Amino acid sequence: MFIRPVTRDDRDSWLRMREALWPSPAREHAGEIERYFAGEVREPLEVLIAFDEAAIGFVELSIRPYAEGCETDRVAFVEGWYVDPDARGTGVGAALISAAEQWGRSQRCTELASDTEVDNVSSAAAHRALGFEETAIVRCFRKSLS
Template sequence: MESIKEASEQYLDSLTSMALALWPDNEANELRREFKELITSEKNKVLLYFMHAKPIAFIHISVRSDYVEGSHNSPTGFIEGVYVEPEYRKKGISKKLIEVGERWLRTKDCTQIGSDIELSNNTSYQFHKSVGFNEVNRLIAFIKNIDEA
């Protein structure tokens, strides 16, 4: 049996584990703390996809009022992260999560949804194209450390 539910504190451990698989450079306690805050936020929605009562995927969608690359309106929805356990990929789970997220975004007066990926992440690029996203820009970010004299 499959279902989609809003994340709650009851599932923070599972959510944190999946988030660490998506963002391995993060620290577990910090991610858990962030998700604990996000699940009660009015501008964020974290949805879990369950297979036989076990969470196997999540999406974190936010409402952004700042500029979203390629958007024409504000506020704009934004996919902050989406993850599906490897053995369940390519079965339409992310697409279902996005569709539920889009319904929520419409209630927040959003008419567009944005997302971004690392330039080298071809798997994520192909996923975004397959669920209806159009590429609007390519961006290279710079940073320079300035030492105190």
């Protein structure tokens, strides 16, 4: 298995995995991917992709001025982290987070943060297993003013 920055040649694999992680119309993901390669997005700043004969995972990274529970104003942030179901539990996720940590250090960050949905128990467990500390549970609310 190896990890490297995503390239245009990885577009279809990245699209497939993004759709699995964030179920939304494929055209939205395809548009975001094209804007990423055109340099027209603020985030992610970096996308790393894991391969073992084929693409089996990715991590999307940004730098945020604030992340819940962090102490610094320049935080490497995991915007998205995905491993194909057949590759879970084999160290791919850990390798992606290790690569994310290295990227964060190269960007002069001293903290790596992430988030997950409140009910995503497996993601929370994976984060904890890799040394993340849970800092908060946030519920967001909306009220229409019309």
